[in-house]
Amino acid sequence: ENNERFVLIQRTLKGAGVRVPFMPRANLTLGYFLLEDLGDTTFSLALEQNDVDALYTEALDTLAVIRAIGTVESELPHYDQKELQRELDVCPEWFFSKALGLPLDSNALSIFAELSACVIDAAHQQPQGLVHRDYHSRNLMVTAGDSLLAVIDFQDAIMGPVTYDPVSLLKDVYVVWPREKQLVWLEYYWGRLVREGQLDESSWPQFIVWFDLIGLQRHVKILGVFSRLWLRDDKPSYMRDIPVVINYIREACLLYRGSQPAIGGFWDWFEDSVMPTVERQDWYSVS
Structure with missing residues (x-):
């Protein structure tokens, strides 16, 4: 693990007023950290007993604070073309080939390359800022007697596109909301960035496109x-969430297949060549 990066981000977030685990002791050489125990109430659990809109508003307000931090830009990696492509390439290797056993011919690889170019271009069109990278319901904590949401699992933070963290939160794999609700909260976040001068008032339609493509x-x-995680790390429970992930992919592809040929081509191939095999898997079930 990159211990220096963990400490850098913890101190940076804390200095900006973001609630993170208190770290009274750290030994970078040995990789030991003494961290505050924030309890067991994750954001997802808190949603069952609290005002949902208030919690999402607070989460997005916290995200706006994180996004505005610019002091670590020179010290963190960026979501450049190489990194975005590296992430995308995990899919053909581990999902298509190893999980499903699907052969990928030159046509399939070409379709995937065109999709990759499309979404990477959308990422680079956006304003860039500090990105948590996994800003979802299991990495936010509600602590007793504390007015702020606490943020954890921030060690992989990177400089990247403005809509990346909102996607992690609002298109969460573990807590699913209708698109109408997603867009209400997304507009709240966009409005805050507009008021802070980070986005133009006319940028809302483009912001939605960026959100969907990232x-x-x-x-x-x-x-x-x-x-x-299933095949290499023996964590099969993650596969139970694959239907949710595919639903998000389906929704985005159907929204943009007419305006983005690369997305249309990918979905046609995915639906015809991938889904029949997916639907035969023991881990795939749609409630």
Whole structure:
């Protein structure tokens, strides 16, 4: 693990007023950290007993604070073309080939390359800022007697596109909301960035497109990541969430297949050549 990076991000977030685990002791050489125990109430558990809109508003307000941090830009890697492609390539290796046993011919590889170019271009069109990278319901904590949501699992933070973290939160694999609800919360976040001068008032339609296309990148990546967790790390429970991931991919593809030929071509291939094999898997069930 990159211990220096963990400490850097913890101190940076704390300095910006973001609630993170208190770290009274750290030994970078040995890789030992003494960290505060934030309890067991994750954001996803808190949603069952609290005002949902208030919790998402707070989570997005916290995200806006993180996004505005610019002091670590020179010290963190960036979501460049190479990194985005590396993430996408986990899918054909671990999901298509190893989990499903599907051969990928030159046509399939060409279709995947065109999709990759499309979503990577969308990522690079966006304003860039600090990205948590896994800002979802299991990495936010609600602590007793604390007015702020606590943020954990931030060690992989990177400089990247403005919509990446909102996708992680609003198109969460573990807590699913209708698109109408997603867009209400997304507009709240966009409005805050507009008021802070980070986005233009006319950018809302484009912001939605960025949100959906970076979501497509993230969920294609997750197909591979969850398959790798199953096959390499013996964590099969992640495969139970694959139907949710595929639903997000389906939704984005159907929204943009008419305006983005690369997305249309990918979905046609996925539906015809991948889904029949997916639907035969023991781990695939749609409630």
